[in-house]
Amino acid sequence: MQVWAVPLAMALGLGLGGTAVPPIDPPADPARLARQLAAIQSGWPQPRHPVPPPARGVDCAEVKCVALTFDDGPGEHTGALLDVLAEHRARATFFVIGVMVEENGGGDLRRMVAEGHELGNHSWSHAQLTALSRDGIASELDRTQKIVERETGVRMVLMRPPYGATDGRVAAESRSRGLSQILWDVDTLDWRDRDSAVVVRRAGEAAPGSIVLMHDIHRTTIDAVPELLEDLAAEDYTFVTLSELYGRKLTPGKRYLRR
Structure with a gap:
């Protein structure tokens, strides 16, 4: 032998x-x-937390990069979206809601980590953080940080305020938790216009360094993703996580709209 x-x-x-x-x-x-x-x-007990794939050597100063981001999940369509992303070898960033993670059980999040996607904090209940007290903001962020870390072992360093609503208090609470605020420069408005063709067209407005906003809770969005990946790939775009897009440690509390 x-x-x-x-x-x-x-x-x-x-x-x-x-x-x-x-x-x-x-x-x-x-x-x-x-x-x-x-x-x-396959019948043996598996490790509780997934092992992310090795970091890629992507330099978005040299190649055309776009960061696809998905909010409000994980939901019933998230698994199908992950299938599409895997087929196209595309990485994305998911801004998750704590209560959705609680309902989902963490399975989709562990798959995201294992397949090289990035996780971000989108609050516990999708509350408008600017309407809350400092303690309320802290609770929304902390509960989601804890459940995601419990389910995946990942301590998130990115957050996206629901509705994009932020102020000095939100920035301060994010900063104290090591969370950078990520907004966007391309809004597909997929939550309003449940039309896959419209989502593809709007996502196609991305430029090198863009952050594209979508939601993985809408079936019409998931149906749009294969075509938008093909269209952007034909323009030589590389689909990256936000950390890959910037290629450096971001400043906690600071807002970022694009590279």
Whole structure:
């Protein structure tokens, strides 16, 4: 047996000098043995928190980048959106609502992390933060920080105020929690106009460095994503997370609308 096969064979229960338990025919190549091992391990307890993929070497000062962002989820259509993004090898940023995470159970968020997407805080209940007291703002942010970290192990460093409504108090509470405020420069208005063609057209107005606002709770938006990805890819855009877009640590509390 080749040296590479020894640890895998032991994990599979293959005897090196006797009968294999369970009996598995020796594979013809390492890939087959790895698949057999993965099949057996699929029944093992999995780590609670996902392992993100390695950081990509994307320099948005050199290539055309656009950051697609999705608010208000996770919802019933989020899984389908993740399928589309994976098919196109596109990364995005999801600004999640705490109560939606609580209802979802965290499964979609763990998949987001595992597939290289970025998570941001969009408050607990989508309250207009400027209408709340300092304590109210703090509660909206803290509860969402805690549930996302519990479910994914990720401590978010980005936030988006619901409705884009912010002021000095929101900035101060965000700053004290290490959260930068992310707004946008391209608004698809997909929440108002539930028309996939309209969403595609408006997203197509993106320029290098744009932050595009959409919502993963609307089926019409998810239906628009394949075409808008194809259209922007044809213009040589790379789909990046917000951290990739800026390529540096952002200032907590500060507002950002585009690169």
